[in-house]
Amino acid sequence: DAKTTQPPSMDCAEGRAANLPCNHSTISGNEYVYWYRQIHSQGPQYIIHGLKNNETNEMASLIITEDRKSSTLILPHATLRDTAVYYCIVRSGGSNYKLTFGKGTLLTVNP
Amino acid sequence: DSGVTQTPKHLITATGQRVTLRCSPRSGDLSVYWYQQSLDQGLQFLIQYYNGEERAKGNILERFSAQQFPDLHSELNLSSLELGDSALYFCASSSGQGENSPLHFGNGTRLTVT
DSSP: OOOOBOOSEEEEETTSOEEEEEEOTTOOTTOEEEEEEEOTTSOOEEEEEESSSOEEOSSOEEEEOTTSSEEEEEESSOOGGGOEEEEEEEEOOSSSOOOOOOOOEEEEEEO | OOSOEEEOSEEEEOTTOOEEEEEEOOTTOOEEEEEEEETTTEEEEEEEEETTEEEEEOSOOTTEEEEEOTTSOEEEEEOSOOGGGOEEEEEEEESSSSTTSOOEEOOOEEEEEO
């Protein structure tokens, strides 16, 4: 699986947009970018994923650069409940399609 | 609610014992994945099943085993438990094998070995 690089921590003010960056410079053409978050020892929560195009759902937007070497997860209006560790994962094909988690980014939303 | 159910939520047992963790995947999901999360190791992939068959193994100890039953629920068996096995154990499920199918995680079983 391609390696990802994320900042270890970020802060965001409540109500503002949170932009979480991720570098994945060795990503291959058929590998998807996935984002998950984990709130205090709960199970990881699926947020969004994409291949080439930008994606948006009710939780967030995913912006993938044209060369696919980096991406940004955008939480449009962060709330205190968005405080969590956010994981950017590049998922490859093959026989198992498992997700390999790194250390992620601890996002702290401040009042 | 992810739709993945794990039982029990908490388990406290002694060293040397054996325990079984249970996972019910989301309705219609054929793949089940097991992960271990300890304080110093992060989320580690253990094993995956697809429609009853083992598909991939990660960092799973020989003392651990798993299976997926015909009704698609899965069990993770941990034996000869050691203090270091204390961790959160998560189960996840997905609809198929494609990389375009998100994994959905349960809320885990917290195992404490004393």
